Amino acid sequence: xxxxxxxxxxxxxxxxxxxxxxxxxxxxxxxxxxxxxxxxxxxxxxxxxxxxxxxxxxxxxxxxxxxxxxxxxxxxxxxxxxxxxxxxxxxxxxxxxxxxxxxxxxxxxxxxxxxxxxxxxxxxxxxxxxxxxxxxxxxxxxxxxxxxxxxxxxxxxxxxxxxxxxxxxxxxxxxxxxxxxxxxxxxxxxxxxxxxxxxxxxxxxxxxxxxxxxxxxxxxxxxxxxxxxxxxxxxxxxxxxxxxxxxxxxxxxxxxxxxxxxxxxxxxxxxxxxxxxxxxxxxxxxxxxxxxxxxxxxxxxxxx
Numbered sequence: 001x002x003x004x005x006x007x008x009x010x011x012x013x014x015x016x017x018x019x020x021x022x023x024x025x026x027x028x029x030x031x032x033x034x035x036x037x038x039x040x041x042x043x044x045x046x047x048x049x050x051x052x053x054x055x056x057x058x059x060x061x062x063x064x065x066x067x068x069x070x071x072x073x074x075x076x077x078x079x080x081x082x083x084x085x086x087x088x089x090x091x092x093x094x095x096x097x098x099x100x101x102x103x104x105x106x107x108x109x110x111x112x113x114x115x116x117x118x119x120x121x122x123x124x125x126x127x128x129x130x131x132x133x134x135x136x137x138x139x140x141x142x143x144x145x146x147x148x149x150x151x152x153x154x155x156x157x158x159x160x161x162x163x164x165x166x167x168x169x170x171x172x173x174x175x176x177x178x179x180x181x182x183x184x185x186x187x188x189x190x191x192x193x194x195x196x197x198x199x200x201x202x203x204x205x206x207x208x209x210x211x212x213x214x215x216x217x218x219x220x221x222x223x224x225x226x227x228x229x230x231x232x233x234x235x236x237x238x239x240x241x242x243x244x245x246x247x248x249x250x251x252x253x254x255x256x257x258x259x260x261x262x263x264x265x266x267x268x269x270x271x272x273x274x275x276x277x278x279x280x281x282x283x284x285x286x287x288x289x290x291x292x293x294x295x296x297x298x299x300x301x302x303x304x
Contacts, residue, residue, distance in 0.1 A: 007098050007100075007121035007299035010111050011131040012172040013092075020173060023294050024141050026303055037067035038302040044068045045098040047089070048125070049075045049105045054261050055125050055134065058288035059102050063296055065289070066236035071098075089113045100299055120237070120298040129163055135260050136169035138291040142284050143216060146256055150177035156210045156251075157181065157221030158241060160189040166260045167220060171197045184210035185241060186232045189222075207247050214251040218258045219243050234267075243269040248278065256280050267285055 044063040063070045102123045103111050108130035115122040126132040161167045175198035182202045195201045204210050257279045265271045297303045
């Protein structure tokens with residue numbers, strides 16, 4: 001089988017704008033507190049080769065709130081640990097009755113490979129440094145609850161853009177709707193070639209310049225181990241790129257402060273910023289449930 005399984009969600013880059021709008025509208029109709037049994041009798045398999053809290057739990061809650069049965073498969077404690085291939089694992093999960101597989105994998109392209117060999121939908125919950133499409137959709141949903149339109153929005157993404165699948169998906173999505181995106185970070189985390197991700201991207205090494213008049217600021221997680229051996233040291237990164245209230249105040253008064261999580265207080269942002277009135281970090285997590293409800297319902301042909 002070479003055709004991608006119908007209903008699969010593998011990335012934002014090749015999605016049509018109308019499809020994205022449709023998912024966001026469907027998410028507005030989803031209420032996990034007053035659920036409808038749209039997926040009663042369906043089996044959703046959560047296949048996670050990497051650790052996850054927000055994505056995994058919100059997919060599970062989303063599926064169960066619509067009546068689906070869920071099974072979690074982790075790489076540890078399964079045949080994956082014994083060397084079973086990705087495709088053999090996928091075939092096994094399909095054989096035991098999976099109707100849809102949500103997969104997170106450290107290698108880019110893993111969900112695509114599965115979708116090409118299965119006859120059921122595959123949803124990408126993050127693949128390597130490639131994409132994290134459901135995070136981009138929930139972030140877009142969150143922004144849409146506060147801003148009238150994406151067109152012309154000044155969006156700033158700060159941090160480790162090079163390694164970030166979250167950043168890639170956000171750039172692909174927001175650029176489709178006319179947002180003006182500025183990327184900010186040290187050269188090690190933000191090479192100049194990043195401008196090739198989408199037309200019209202702007203790069204700056206100054207957080208102050210990036211934040212000035214911003215409508216939305218997305219701060220990315222920085223893994224300390226990735227700073228090892230780099231020219232920029234941890235304390236230098238904190239001094240030059242940490243989001244502080246002083247820097248946040250350069251943005252518009254109604255600017256949104258976002259973060260995909262997990263947040264590391266005291267590194268990429270201060271405690272005060274994380275909990276300030278402009279922060280919608282907790283709201284992002286909460287919005288993950290209705291957005292992933294919409295994704296699952298659409299993938300399984302139950303969107304109505």
